Amino acid sequence: MDRDVEQILRKRWPHLYALFTATPASKAGLQFTDTPEPAPIFNGLQLCGGYDRMREARMQATLIPENAPEATVYGIVTETLPKLLLARPSLSRLHIVVLNLSLTFTLLTALAESEWLEDPRVALLYGGEETHLRFPFTTIPPCLQRPDASAARIADLAILELSTYHLNRNFKQKTTETLRVRIDSHLPYILQDEDVAALFATRKGRTLLVAGAGPTLSHNLPLLRLLHREHELIAVDAALSLLIEQDIIPEYVVTIDTQKTLSQLFSSRDERLAQTKLVYFPAVETEILSTWKGKRYTAYTATDLYADYLKHYPKGTLFSAGSVIHPSIDLGVRMGAATIMLFGADFSFPDAATHAEGCLLRKEIDPQQSYRMVTNGNGELVCSQANLIGYLRDLELYIERHPCVRFVNTSREGAAIKGATYGTHAPA
């Protein structure tokens, strides 16, 4: 163990040092590659390049503008990237966010690279205590894959931000034109149907129930049925087949997914849906609109896709970040709800399945496969995947922006949602 590194850590960051020493620093699982520049391997994951670290660091540094006065690096393995960034004359502050205490302490002391730690511009922080991403940033990517449970959220936010480039580029390039053609064909609906804004502020101070289609929805059907006697229910489209089967008829259904066909979601020809309001985004499949028995309400997202339509055919907008649960929750909030009670909002695969039993989209998963993990309400790790974790983190940011609304999660088996409390009772 390197005493210099320990002394610097103790002197400069006593709080972090206390966290380091309170966490058992073990070399178990740490091996090195047999390459020209041996790279540490932790739990089967190679932590940095084994041939040319400087070349790799230069690539990672491209995410930080050359003249940036501040920069943040999520994760730390060797000194190469910090030293490269510190060599920039314009840099006056470099935040290094530690994502795994045990691994980082082991690496820092084993590699004994102390010089960069003494640079006054360096600030070591712990990811478990960070609430928001710092920009501009770059990462040591493998560190994002092995965070401590408390640092998983900030690691996920960094992964989500890095994925945004890919998602935006693909979405814009491959689908926007096709979807515009579809939206144009739906202009008769847009012109004739109600505006979702007509529903806004109509349920001030009330409790509204929101049903996602996650596996735990089927666990909580008795509670949902009970609460539905008093409170209105907003359901995501994918949950509808199960709810109808259980004779729980929601007051509102939200549909947004452009890839799903009607037959994958529900049967809108059911007579019991005659009083149910459909809140839809006009890029959905035509059959969903043409067969709906009840009243339809058009909504847009605040994205480029709908910008022209919003200008020429104004309608209300709802929050969307990739999952239908987002606009469903936002609908409840915009309607004025003081409390939103969440059912089946799992963002993970409890029961080793993608959706609740009875949902048409349900698929079983093999937990032995390589899944991303997320912490549930019981503090246990459950299988999830990158897009679901992205949706979860976007919902958490949304909740943070709505401090006047109480969000209640009715299941602890799905992913824990920061900002939501647990409960099974609506407030009086």
Next chain:
Amino acid sequence: MHRHKADLHPSIVASAERAEFFFRIGMEASGNEHFTECIELLLKVVEKNHTYAINELNAILTKMLLSQERRNWVALADIIQYEFIDFFNKGMNRQ
């Protein structure tokens, strides 16, 4: 040299280089997109030309796919840059 093969070599290497870059900076999705593109181009070349050092190529591909399956992106980036691209640069017909 097979004309089709000669046409595709630069594209395979370019896709591999892009994949490596994105894996190293943590953009897995973009890395995988270019990696898939690279493998698809490679398959087109291999099916037209049977003179490759196919055993060596197979060994590299197996390692790459295993790293991809394990989400071991930096290991995959290393194999792409220092084994796969190297294999192309040295010439594929070595058996």
